[in-house]
Amino acid sequence: MTWDIALILAEDGILTGAIYALLALASVLVFATTRIIFVPQGEFVTFGALTLAAFQLGQTPNIIYLVGLLAAIVCVMDGVALVRARRVHRLPHMLVVNALLPALVIAAAIYFGPRKPAALIQILLTVALIVPLGPFVYRIAFQPVANASVRLLFVIAIAVHFVLQGAGLLSFGPEGFRVDPLIDGQLTFGTMTVSSQALLIVGTGIAFAILLYLLFEFTVLGKALRATAVNRLGARIVGISYPMVGKLCLALAALIGVISGILAGGLTTIYYDSGFIIGLKAFVAAVVGGIGNVRGAALGAVMIAGVEQFGAAYFSTKLQDVYVFLILIAVLLVKPSGLLGRAVTEKV
């Protein structure tokens, strides 16, 4: 093995690491505020990549049926809740958000689908279709049991994962798809060439990390999210709506998932069930870095991806996935709170 090869592997590791890091951020965000170990995170990656691939092939993605179905369920659930609470005057507002907006997006997807619009419109449509799935999933599956134990939320998350994966198979079929890279071209640094897409991926990863940092540090919304993470009851007392926080978090998680999917789809083939293993490794990265710690998540992600690449190249490719989970076990044994995490004692 020469330095050239090590450089290629490092490049690959950093790229995969950037995608893991994005998803690890989403996992940390969702867990910290809602206590949900969000297993279906990977499904948003799959949906993002496959929806964009459908638009690029000039088709209307079948995921619109899932969006429509979930929107209808949310309307019924919220409608019943509002009537029971005798707040009928809120119904029009609820219907605009949960029925009219998704209907408009679906109509746009049906209109633009066969017409092969410009790349930017394709991406915007993909984001507009998939991101609402986050809040919808929260409203249907998690909000009714928002105060349940971490374990129950985890089990529900697994169930949601299977439902969404099945919906993915129905919508996109069993074959893999690739997304045309967003930007073409190569850049040369000394002896090695790096594709522009690679720089875009790493750039997006860093940009998202900075955006999330700004959101959490400097906006009221971010502070509300942080307050909820620290103390749910206290946050409620000062007037932060917990369901709103949950929906917002899952919308952010879905957005990060879709963006990762669009980027990853340009690197590799994505299948209806690819999301799970990508999401799982991102979650491992979050745990290795110290769950709840954003810098730790990024560090863990690059570490996981690097170990995966170099382990496969220098030892055995058969055991590629084994290395990842081996690190997890080692970290949990030696430093259970993660590399950059602080030990938390829970009061009972």
Added chain:
Amino acid sequence: MVVRFARGAAVSAGLLLIAGFGAGSLDARAQEVTIGVTLGATGQTASIGIPMKQGAEVLPQKIGDVTVRYIFLDDGGDPGVAVKNMRQLTEQNQADVILGSSSIPSCTAMAEVALQTKTPQICLSPSRTNAFSFAMAQPAALMVEGMVEHMHAKGYKNIGYIGFADSLGEHNLSSMQKLMEPLGMKLVASERYNRTDTSVTAQVLKIVAAKPDAIFVSASGTPAALPQLELVQRNYKGQVYFLHGVINRDFLRVGGKSLEGVIATAGPFAVAAELPDSNPIKAEALKFTKVYNDKFGANSVNTFAAYSWDAFKVLSAAVPVALKTAKPGTPEFRVALRDAMQNNPDIVGANGIYKMTATDHNGLDKRARVMVTVKGNAFHPLP
């Protein structure tokens, strides 16, 4: 959810049918052959299960004067469910023959039930057979043999291998090694990957470093394109080979330009339109193509769907013979059907010519193998 519901609906429809026939005349029941179909139209192997199921959906409703009743179940590519389905089909539905499943592990598990219940089973994948199980697809060894012969003819000495980390991958590797060692060819690198891996950079770098003259990619469907994309990126100039599991349009779509010039073994069905008219398989293949495309849309046909057609061809020759000795729905008929299938004359199918015997429940030979190459993002037979 929809699949569940459809499965429930299919089962209840089947039960209603039985109830209806029970109340009606027994004569009508006797004139009806029941084919139980269990395929993996969902789950890991859905990409081959779906076309096989659709192939079975366009099969004729009659064999001669006899009505054929189809009962469709989905096993999700899970051997446990496949066995459960098979028991249900044989015990509750008195199926005369079972079509399925679409994946080798499911077929292997079902073959045990076939033997116990003495019900003929026709697997659509290249699985191992027993006294009551048959297999329609070309055995991997037959295809690997074609590939090794081609490598040898081209004078390739050092061979690299990358394949799925599963039992089929290992099986293909060992059949290749067995065939190439006597010919003086050498395996210089062998690597594994998984269907949903996002990167095979490490594997490909290791193989390219060993400088093989040719590389065998033992994978199926769209995931098989990943190593080739990486090989092109790493400027590999040797010849790359695939097996017949990649013969579909989705593979070409995902692999795109990088697939130009690769070689694959294929069933004749894949390149039927370009076969010489003297080849009897051509007419049969084009006939099925038309039937399938009429139902599922132009250009929708797929090699895997044609195995369902071939299974029907074998049955339509055997059923009239079996009817002479027993009535459908009886254990005697099932044994007679098995006997008739292994004494069939040459059956010309869309994927090859089947000559099944008591010792060979597949019956395909070299005529079921064509070497193809990719040119202009389509498969063409090699001259």
